[in-house]
Amino acid sequence: MPESHSSLHPLALAPVIAPPSTADEFVERFLHNLNFDRGVALSASSANDRYLALAHTVRDYLMARWLEDVRHQKEVQAKGVCYLSAEYLLGRQLDNNLLAADLTEVATEALASCGIDLDELRAHEVEPGLGNGGLGRLAACFIDSLATMAVPSIGYGIRYEYGIFRQTFVDGQQVEQPDAWLALGSPWEFARPEDAQTIAFGGHTEKYDDEGVTRSRWVPAWNVQAVPYNYMVPGFQNGRVNTLRLWSAVATSAFDLRIFNSGDYEEAVRAQTYAENISKVLYPEDSTPQGKELRLQQQYFFVAASIHDFLDNMLADGFDLANLPERVIFQLNDTHPVIAVPEFMRVLIDERHLEWDAAWAITRQCFAYTCHTLLPEALEVWPVELLGRLLPRHLEIIYRINDEFLVAVRERFGDDEMLVRNMSIIAEHPVRSVRMAYLATVAGAKVNGVAELHSQLLRDKVLHDFDAFFPGKFTNVTNGVTPRRFLRLANPELSSLITAAIGDGWATDLERLRELEPFAEDAEFRTAFAGVKAVNKRRLSEVLRERDGVEISDGHMLDVMVKRLHEYKRQLLKVLHIVTTYEGVISGRIAVSDVVPRTAIFGAKAAPGYAMAKRIIHLINAVGEVVNTDPRLEGRLKVVFPPNYNVTLAERVIPAADLSEQISLAGKEASGTGNMKFALNGALTIGTDDGANVEIRELVGDDHFYLFGMSEPEVSELSARGYRPQDFYQADEGLRRAIDLIASGAFSRGDRSVFEPVVSNLLYEDRFMVLADYASYVAAQERVDAAYADQEAWTRSAILNVARTGFFSSDRSIRDYIDRIWHTPPLV
Numbered sequence: 001m002p003e004s005h006s007s008l009h010p011l012a013l014a015p016v017i018a019p020p021s022t023a024d025e026f027v028e029r030f031l032h033n034l035n036f037d038r039g040v041a042l043s044a045s046s047a048n049d050r051y052l053a054l055a056h057t058v059r060d061y062l063m064a065r066w067l068e069d070v071r072h073q074k075e076v077q078a079k080g081v082c083y084l085s086a087e088y089l090l091g092r093q094l095d096n097n098l099l100a101a102d103l104t105e106v107a108t109e110a111l112a113s114c115g116i117d118l119d120e121l122r123a124h125e126v127e128p129g130l131g132n133g134g135l136g137r138l139a140a141c142f143i144d145s146l147a148t149m150a151v152p153s154i155g156y157g158i159r160y161e162y163g164i165f166r167q168t169f170v171d172g173q174q175v176e177q178p179d180a181w182l183a184l185g186s187p188w189e190f191a192r193p194e195d196a197q198t199i200a201f202g203g204h205t206e207k208y209d210d211e212g213v214t215r216s217r218w219v220p221a222w223n224v225q226a227v228p229y230n231y232m233v234p235g236f237q238n239g240r241v242n243t244l245r246l247w248s249a250v251a252t253s254a255f256d257l258r259i260f261n262s263g264d265y266e267e268a269v270r271a272q273t274y275a276e277n278i279s280k281v282l283y284p285e286d287s288t289p290q291g292k293e294l295r296l297q298q299q300y301f302f303v304a305a306s307i308h309d310f311l312d313n314m315l316a317d318g319f320d321l322a323n324l325p326e327r328v329i330f331q332l333n334d335t336h337p338v339i340a341v342p343e344f345m346r347v348l349i350d351e352r353h354l355e356w357d358a359a360w361a362i363t364r365q366c367f368a369y370t371c372h373t374l375l376p377e378a379l380e381v382w383p384v385e386l387l388g389r390l391l392p393r394h395l396e397i398i399y400r401i402n403d404e405f406l407v408a409v410r411e412r413f414g415d416d417e418m419l420v421r422n423m424s425i426i427a428e429h430p431v432r433s434v435r436m437a438y439l440a441t442v443a444g445a446k447v448n449g450v451a452e453l454h455s456q457l458l459r460d461k462v463l464h465d466f467d468a469f470f471p472g473k474f475t476n477v478t479n480g481v482t483p484r485r486f487l488r489l490a491n492p493e494l495s496s497l498i499t500a501a502i503g504d505g506w507a508t509d510l511e512r513l514r515e516l517e518p519f520a521e522d523a524e525f526r527t528a529f530a531g532v533k534a535v536n537k538r539r540l541s542e543v544l545r546e547r548d549g550v551e552i553s554d555g556h557m558l559d560v561m562v563k564r565l566h567e568y569k570r571q572l573l574k575v576l577h578i579v580t581t582y583e584g585v586i587s588g589r590i591a592v593s594d595v596v597p598r599t600a601i602f603g604a605k606a607a608p609g610y611a612m613a614k615r616i617i618h619l620i621n622a623v624g625e626v627v628n629t630d631p632r633l634e635g636r637l638k639v640v641f642p643p644n645y646n647v648t649l650a651e652r653v654i655p656a657a658d659l660s661e662q663i664s665l666a667g668k669e670a671s672g673t674g675n676m677k678f679a680l681n682g683a684l685t686i687g688t689d690d691g692a693n694v695e696i697r698e699l700v701g702d703d704h705f706y707l708f709g710m711s712e713p714e715v716s717e718l719s720a721r722g723y724r725p726q727d728f729y730q731a732d733e734g735l736r737r738a739i740d741l742i743a744s745g746a747f748s749r750g751d752r753s754v755f756e757p758v759v760s761n762l763l764y765e766d767r768f769m770v771l772a773d774y775a776s777y778v779a780a781q782e783r784v785d786a787a788y789a790d791q792e793a794w795t796r797s798a799i800l801n802v803a804r805t806g807f808f809s810s811d812r813s814i815r816d817y818i819d820r821i822w823h824t825p826p827l828v
């Protein structure tokens with residue numbers, strides 16, 4: 001670092017200065033970046049050149065703040081959050097960063113003066129899809145809120161070279177394409193190869209004598225380099241910029257050379273590929289981990305790099321590790337980063353030579369765990385054989401943690417072997433495995449669920465014995481979503497209307513939306529509100545026309561279900577409702593003039609190996625093909641399924657929706673966050689009492705929410721009694737007709753075999769009780785139809801949904817994390 005010295009140029013001593021925010025200055029910067037960074041003249045530039053130059057210009061404005069924030073956070077050494085997440089589903093960056101830097105107007109004017117349309121450049125950005133769905137998007141919302149609230153923090157994750165696959169449909173069936181999001185350049189990242197960490201794998205452990213003390217050490221077999229890439233995370237117009245640090249795997253030269261020197265060039269290249277595979281691709285399974293070795297490699301790779309990065313680079317010189325709990329909390333975003341716990345112990349004991357008890361005391365205060373699921377198959381377990389082969393020292397540490405934990409369990413609960421077996425971090429069946437959720441629960445200072453109901457069910461069911469053993473450890477933090485992206489950016493018209501009504505400030509204080517309540521009674525406001533919805537529908541229609549060649553008919557209710565395709569989310573229930581309406585019309589039992597015009601929009605990716613989910617996608621497309629073209633429907637019922645649902649499309653679909661489908665089987669959806677985004681944008685929810693739906697309904701009121709289906713206790717009771725889908729099929733004529741129509745081949749050109757697996761699954765298994773909730777769902781949809789006919793009343797309800805859901809800002813979630821778990825006040 002340059003010293004303060006008279007021989008240095010004065011500018012070398014100055015801090016970085018942000019350019020002044022005038023359009024002229026912006027033009028100058030932009031052209032400079034285009035010419036000198038891209039190496040093209042404006043007249044010869046491609047849209048990609050212009051996009052990249054623009055992104056660099058926005059970066060320039062944020063740079064001074066960023067460098068200052070990094071410096072300040074290190075200087076102050078206040079307690080901060082290290083958010084460990086294998087996924088960040090960021091969405092496009094340009095617009096968000098323009099908004100955060102308050103540059104949107106200046107940039108629009110500056111570009112226009114160069115003959116460039118900002119919208120065209122916006123459309124050019126490929127979103128970084130480094131996540132599967134809700135969990136990854138939640139992480140992205142959280143880092144936005146952390147920056148906006150000036151909480152000292154850093155997000156750590158993986159820089160996947162290929163994000164979530166691009167979904168296409170061929171004959172109505174999902175086909176996956178690789179998502180080469182980096183191909184055209186990645187202007188938002190800064191590679192820091194100087195800060196690379198070496199991450200080891202494999203080998204064995206050995207005992208050695210350390211001045212009379214017998215210690216263990218790990219002798220690994222191979223290693224890779226973890227190279228960090230930094231991303232700016234700007235707060236919303238507050239001058240703060242935090243960091244997201246994503247790790248990329250690069251083969252170590254030593255690793256290659258050893259083999260290369262042996263003369264086996266092919267093997268050297270193969271080894272390099274093997275190492276670099278670690279950050280190659282995001283696993284596309286959402287909530288159903290496959291237990292693949294590479295996935296454990298990914299998990300260890302990024303948490304080990306992050307822990308070392310934190311300890312090596314963030315702590316003041318000579319920091320006393322005993323004080324770590326006052327300096328950092330590592331938040332484990334689900335089980336994916338839980339291998340950080342034994343890694344942290346290993347570092348403290350083997351590398352920093354702390355005693356076990358001291359290391360464990362620190363660890364127990366430095367980690368907290370968020371559980372995002374209730375599905376047993378989503379709780380990760382790693383076979384001991386695999387974990388021990390890849391991370392032998394970590395397995396030893398896990399065994400010791402477990403031994404000591406089980407001793408304490410016996411002391412407390414007596415020698416109840418069943419209980420001990422149930423609580424053991426090591427499962428014995430079907431193969432000896434490490435239960436990562438249990439490890440996280442034993443190690444974490446706090447364990448939280450993501451909605452009230454979910455946290456309650458964790459305490460009562462999934463982790464019941466742990467709640468008894470660790471009183472006070474379990475807490476709830478209901479999820480939230482960032483109002484900057486999902487209201488300000490996604491719905492500019494509604495944002496302007498809100499600001500005109502209640503003034504600004506709501507984007508960082510979302511509870512202020514309450515002030516909109518009286519406007520629900522104001523006819524003029526209602527007209528304006530309905531006008532915004534109409535504009536958003538037209539905009540969506542344009543997007544879909546351009547993207548997929550489909551349009552949305554005027555006057556249709558937009559009934560939207562967008563989320564990952566999973567049986568528990570019950571896209572099939574919605575399909576059955578559509579088929580019921582269709583069947584009613586073609587059989588003449590429903591007059592077509594009685595059908596309230598609706599367009600059902602689906603968006604959903606299925607994990608590539610999840611056969612049933614892919615069949616359901618096929619069925620939705622097949623039903624759409626028939627329904628959309630049958631003249632008997634007179635265009636009153638449409639099914640639209642744009643492929644490749646992602647954050648960018650969500651930002652268009654959600655503001656246009658009238659009806660939000662949140663129809664999971666009660667007790668299965670941990671929270672949901674799409675449900676919050678829809679309500680905030682003035683869609684009414686049709687939903688079960690599940691996840692955060694419960695809290696949405698409590699807040700908006702029963703009159704403005706279409707509740708249906710069994711409650712969680714009713715589901716449990718039916719399950720205990722023995723659920724027989726056949727009973728429901730036999731008892732309900734509408735249901736029978738809908739299922740029979742699918743079974744008859746009506747949507748598969750007469751071929752009954754195509755959807756036979758879907759039908760027989762419903763009839764003979766129906767794990768998620770679609771048939772049991774069908775009648776109640778159809779009845780609720782009838783109430784929706786009736787309510788929609790009164791547009792004034794509907795709009796009133798929509799306004800009240802917006803006004804009453806300010807609670808679901810991710811800023812509130814972060815405040816709850818700070819109060820209940822982190823104790824990391826904002827840095828002023």
Ligand code: CJB
Pocket residue numbers: 132133134135136138286287288334372373378450479669670671672673691
């Ligand atoms: N979730 O997206 C995922 N992936 C998982 O592997 C497990 C859970 C979702 O997390 C969201 C954020 O907490 C929840 O809103 C959602 O209910 C849950 O399915």
